[in-house]
Amino acid sequence: MRLGRIEEGQRRIRLECEIQCISCSKRVPGGIVVADGFDKTDEFHRMLEDLRETYLCGICRDAKRIEEAERAGRTTGDA
């Protein structure tokens, strides 16, 4: 997964970060790809913290989307 901005032609590096889905604890496969040097910035650390607190894997994200759509359908009644 990519984190932050990576400019065209910029060197990128792969980081082995422990990120897990907050719902099912599945690990992110393949680590995180960032622009070379971005991993040394405060912005990167903030984004990584954010990700750790909010990350959902594809399956859980889909489940959540369906759940939210259903909830929206119930409240508006025109789903």
Ligand SMILES: [Zn+2]
């Ligand atoms: Zn999950």
